[in-house]
Amino acid sequence: MFKSSLETLEQFKQVLSELPKDCYSRSCDILSNATIGQHTRHIIELYLCLIKGYELSDVSYDRRERNVQIEENLDYALDSLTYIQEHLEKPNKTIKISYELAGEENCMGSNYFREVMYNLEHTIHHQALIKVGIKHFSTQEIPESFGVAPSTIQYRKVCAQ
Numbered sequence: 450m451f452k453s454s455l456e457t458l459e460q461f462k463q464v465l466s467e468l469p470k471d472c473y474s475r476s477c478d479i480l481s482n483a484t485i486g487q488h489t490r491h492i493i494e495l496y497l498c499l500i501k502g503y504e505l506s507d508v509s510y511d512r513r514e515r516n517v518q519i520e521e522n523l524d525y526a527l528d529s530l531t532y533i534q535e536h537l538e539k540p541n542k543t544i545k546i547s548y549e550l551a552g553e554e555n556c557m558g559s560n561y562f563r564e565v566m567y568n569l570e571h572t573i574h575h576q577a578l579i580k581v582g583i584k585h586f587s588t589q590e591i592p593e594s595f596g597v598a599p600s601t602i603q604y605r606k607v608c609a610q
Contacts, residue, residue, distance in 0.1 A: 450562060450565055451538045451565070453599055454537060457569060457572055457573065458534050458572070460592060460594070461530060462530050464576075464579075464583070464591055464592070465485075465489065465530075466523075466527060467589055467590075468485070468523070469586065469587045472586045473489075474520060474523075477582045477585055479582070480582050485579050485582045486519070486520035486523070486526065488578055489519065489526050489575075490516065490519040492571065492575050493519050493526060493530065493533065495513065496533045496572075498512075498513050499561075499564050500533065503539055506542060506544050508545070508546050509547040509548065511548050511549050537565065541561050542561050543559075543560055544561055544564060546558075546559045570598065573596060573597065573598050577596030579596065
């Protein structure tokens with residue numbers, strides 16, 4: 450689980466570091482006018498919520514920071530991804546997840562490993578959207594596995610045999 454998460458984040462850093470300069474914070478109409486930077490910020494902030502909430506065993510993805518610097522400054526985003534890689538691997542433990550639905554605060558039990566997996570799947574989902582944005586703006590080569598779930602990659606390998 451940690452290995453896949455760290456490799457996915459490393460690949461993400463590589464793809465982002467190769468972006469043409471004007472792509473990262475440019476609005477993309479086929480992404481509902483969102484930017485690659487906004488999708489990147491969303492990924493980073495959920496991981497940061499989990500890492501910062503670990504000590505108190507209380508995580509709320511709804512109360513994330515929404516740091517505009519992450520979505521506008523690619524170098525800052527890359528540094529944030531490195532921070533996540535350096536602080537992600539921790540022992541499993543019970544975690545309380547707080548969230549708001551229909552104006553009401555709710556809580557549910559989870560654990561750290563389950564939330565790391567959630568963040569991995571969430572990252573892959575947003576990477577698929579980011580891939581669409583990159584292809585819209587540029588001819589940058591993107592790894593075939595970028596934005597694709599590990600189980601899908603494995604399934605494709607089995608089908609190819």
